[in-house]
Amino acid sequence: MGLRSKISGFKRAALSVGRLRPLVKVYAQLRRVEHLIVQAILRTFPLQLLRIVGITIKYIWYIQAGRGNDRRPLVSVVHLDALKRPLRDSLIIMHRSVVQAVAEKRPWVWMVFVFGEGETRILPGDLLSASQRLDMVSQVHIFWSKKSAIDYVQVFAHEEDRAGIIEKIENKDVSDIVTGSDLTAFSVSACGSDSYRFPHQLVVKGRDFLKLFNPGSVIAVVSLPPFSSEGLASYSEKHKWLEMIAGAAQGIPRLQLVVSGFASPGNDDLHDLARGAAFTSNLGFSLSEEMVLAKHADFYIGPMDHFAMIAIDAGKPCMIIGEEGSVSAVDGDFGSHVRTFPDIGLEDPESFSRELRSFLSDAQKAGFIPVARVDWIEKVNGNA
Amino acid sequence: MSLIKKYRAFIDDSGDRALGFIDFSYMPYALGDALTWLENLQVVAHENGFDRVEQLIHANPDRPSSRFQPHIDASNYQIFLDNLYPALLCSPMMEAVHVVSQPNTFNAMLASKKLAGVSSWPSFWAQPRQEIDYFSHKRMNDFHAKHGYLPMLDAPRGYEHSADDYIARELSGKFVVSVNIRQRITHMNLAALHRDSPIAEWRNFFERMHQRHPNVAFVLLGGYMEWERDIFSIPNVAIPRTHGFGLGMELALLFKSDLFMGSSSGFSAAATFSKVPYIITNYEHSAAAFTYINVGDKRYPFSSETQTLDWQQETADHLDDLFEARYGMIKGGS
Numbered sequence: 001m002g003l004r005s006k007i008s009g010f011k012r013a014a015l016s017v018g019r020l021r022p023l024v025k026v027y028a029q030l031r032r033v034e035h036l037i038v039q040a041i042l043r044t045f046p047l048q049l050l051r052i053v054g055i056t057i058k059y060i061w062y063i064q065a066g067r068g069n070d071r072r073p074l075v076s077v078v079h080l081d082a083l084k085r086p087l088r089d090s091l092i093i094m095h096r097s098v099v100q101a102v103a104e105k106r107p108w109v110w111m112v113f114v115f116g117e118g119e120t121r122i123l124p125g126d127l128l129s130a131s132q133r134l135d136m137v138s139q140v141h142i143f144w145s146k147k148s149a150i151d152y153v154q155v156f157a158h159e160e161d162r163a164g165i166i167e168k169i170e171n172k173d174v175s176d177i178v179t180g181s182d183l184t185a186f187s188v189s190a191c192g193s194d195s196y197r198f199p200h201q202l203v204v205k206g207r208d209f210l211k212l213f214n215p216g217s218v219i220a221v222v223s224l225p226p227f228s229s230e231g232l233a234s235y236s237e238k239h240k241w242l243e244m245i246a247g248a249a250q251g252i253p254r255l256q257l258v259v260s261g262f263a264s265p266g267n268d269d270l271h272d273l274a275r276g277a278a279f280t281s282n283l284g285f286s287l288s289e290e291m292v293l294a295k296h297a298d299f300y301i302g303p304m305d306h307f308a309m310i311a312i313d314a315g316k317p318c319m320i321i322g323e324e325g326s327v328s329a330v331d332g333d334f335g336s337h338v339r340t341f342p343d344i345g346l347e348d349p350e351s352f353s354r355e356l357r358s359f360l361s362d363a364q365k366a367g368f369i370p371v372a373r374v375d376w377i378e379k380v381n382g383n384a
Numbered sequence: 385m386s387l388i389k390k391y392r393a394f395i396d397d398s399g400d401r402a403l404g405f406i407d408f409s410y411m412p413y414a415l416g417d418a419l420t421w422l423e424n425l426q427v428v429a430h431e432n433g434f435d436r437v438e439q440l441i442h443a444n445p446d447r448p449s450s451r452f453q454p455h456i457d458a459s460n461y462q463i464f465l466d467n468l469y470p471a472l473l474c475s476p477m478m479e480a481v482h483v484v485s486q487p488n489t490f491n492a493m494l495a496s497k498k499l500a501g502v503s504s505w506p507s508f509w510a511q512p513r514q515e516i517d518y519f520s521h522k523r524m525n526d527f528h529a530k531h532g533y534l535p536m537l538d539a540p541r542g543y544e545h546s547a548d549d550y551i552a553r554e555l556s557g558k559f560v561v562s563v564n565i566r567q568r569i570t571h572m573n574l575a576a577l578h579r580d581s582p583i584a585e586w587r588n589f590f591e592r593m594h595q596r597h598p599n600v601a602f603v604l605l606g607g608y609m610e611w612e613r614d615i616f617s618i619p620n621v622a623i624p625r626t627h628g629f630g631l632g633m634e635l636a637l638l639f640k641s642d643l644f645m646g647s648s649s650g651f652s653a654a655a656t657f658s659k660v661p662y663i664i665t666n667y668e669h670s671a672a673a674f675t676y677i678n679v680g681d682k683r684y685p686f687s688s689e690t691q692t693l694d695w696q697q698e699t700a701d702h703l704d705d706l707f708e709a710r711y712g713m714i715k716g717g718s
Binding site (some may be wrong): 055122129132138148199201263280282 | 462470481483542607627628
């Protein structure tokens with residue numbers, strides 16, 4: 001059969017399909033009518049009744065099975081007003097709860113967050129968002145009163161755990177959760193459970209963003225210390241920190257800074273302070289998206305905050321600066337990829353610059369910098 | 385333990401608050417619908433004499449979305465959930481929020497509340513039927529007709545102070561107008577594009593206002609992708625998303641603003657159930673049936689004099705007229 005006859009064969013077939021189009025339309029209409037008839041039957045009283053009976057039996061089954069908690073989840077109580085850094089400390093507590101649950105062979109972790117009477121420096125939306133990042137955390141409960149938290153625990157917590165949980169809710173000194181800054185037994189990945197997980201689309205967006213800078217550049221996620229010696233750091237103090245980090249980074253070839261979690265009212269100043277840096281808060285990144293960047297960038301510089309938690313857990317080299325770096329008694333608790341510099345201050349930019357180069361050099365020697373970056377590290381060392 | 389004791393212990397004795405529950409396997413992830421759901425919950429609470437509410441949210445990774453949102457699946461439903469959380473905190477009556485991923489636990493919690501006779505929105509039978517009225521104003525209108533008032537939504541819990549700080553720092557002494565220009569065309573899910581508003585007309589309007597009323601500041605609300613770059617350079621327009629803020633802060637700013645202007649969309653639902661004066665533009669004619677008003681009506685039955693609906697597609701001239709009339713009314717009133 002020649003090509004011409006083949007083409008005319010296709011043409012004929014296409015034409016006959018075209019002629020069938022009205023029939024297809026009729027068929028579609030019939031399907032719609034059929035759907036409506038089925039829906040109408042399903043909505044008749046006997047069937048509705050049957051459905052209701054079915055669901056009632058299901059509910060009875062749930063009750064009989066012991067409220068869905070027969071496998072005894074681990075319930076963690078967090079008093080948010082007792083935490084110095086509620087978001088970071090909540091993440092630490094979730095981390096530790098997961099580690100504990102794995103050790104005790106518990107199937108899930110339920111988080112119970114209690115807002116106190118005083119002001120709490122955490123946005124409930126951020127809390128809900130961050131608490132969904134660990135797969136083992138299957139329930140999150142936020143309470144604005146202790147009574148409603150106790151009501152919940154009395155019915156749904158496992159009988160054997162109930163009294164202990166209620167005591168923790170009533171008395172924050174009893175709770176093991178007030179010591180959020182204790183970072184021992186930290187690594188979720190090390191205990192065999194899944195680590196932080198982010199929705200796939202966010203991961204793609206984050207990784208694309210990092211590539212957009214320059215596929216060959218080395219990218220550091222930077223977070224700025226929130227505290228000064230006199231309490232919460234002001235914008236001008238944060239600007240000084242940023243100026244110092246950006247100044248040190250300038251001498252390092254192909255190093256790009258991504259500044260997370262910080263938006264200042266004078267946005268124009270920021271870009272003068274750290275030329276070429278990206279400010280994710282100005283770019284409309286959500287908290288989860290910023291966390292993805294901390295997980296996928298090459299390394300992290302900043303205080304021991306929630307971004308540091310993600311970076312440490314992902315095994316990224318981390319340079320923990322400021323007084324928050326001192327929260328861990330033993331650096332080794334984090335792993336060899338993390339170094340803390342509690343004494344680095346704004347007074348000595350030269351010293352900071354030296355520490356940064358030395359940190360990068362050590363990270364390369366320890367194998368935390370990918371092979372493809374070796375020439376870059378050599379340049380860093382050459383410039384040092 | 386005997387079976388009867390077991391049942392008795394199972395009853396959640398929290399009869400002092402109303403329960404609202406959402407199962408996202410049949411409820412859409414949408415700002416306007418979530419706020420309407422929340423308002424319904426407040427109405428149910430008031431009807432039953434409660435001053436507190438509790439929320440039970442079920443997002444099951446095995447059935448993460450309804451058939452209306454097939455683009456939301458197990459790999460991305462958490463993004464939509466994250467984006468919606470602050471809206472669910474807009475009730476001043478909020479006592480507790482439960483987020484549950486396991487259907488067994490969710491159903492058990494519902495059953496427990498049902499056995500305790502707790503008032504709920506929607507009704508407990510909505511769950512087996514997998515049906516909920518998440519958009520109509522029927523219950524609100526009936527409540528208002530009977531009692532002469534409607535319990536209002538407010539800034540999301542925990543965001544009030546941040547919003548006050550932002551206003552003091554960025555918008556001090558200004559007449560603050562929060563604005564939302566629906567731009568669904570910029571979203572992943574291209575739903576009901578006919579409800580989108582012409583952004584160029586709004587830009588012209590902002591520029592005119594900058595010349596005429598330098599003390600008026602417009603706070604642009606909505607997704608980061610929804611605003612055009614040249615709007616950023618208009619001095620009287622502030623965009624909270626460029627300062628690292630999300631939906632929670634935007635809603636808080638809306639509830640604290642002097643006026644809301646914007647398309648009939650999610651943010652307008654927040655204004656609808658608030659005390660904030662508003663002009664909702666480009667109101668969808670077919671939506672009138674669900675809100676129990678007639679096309680062309682100037683306001684909802686429960687709205688005040690300064691809260692109006694406009695049924696035309698926006699032009700700069702029309703926005704100008706609408707704003708001037710309302711600005712004069714509010715300024716004159718104050």
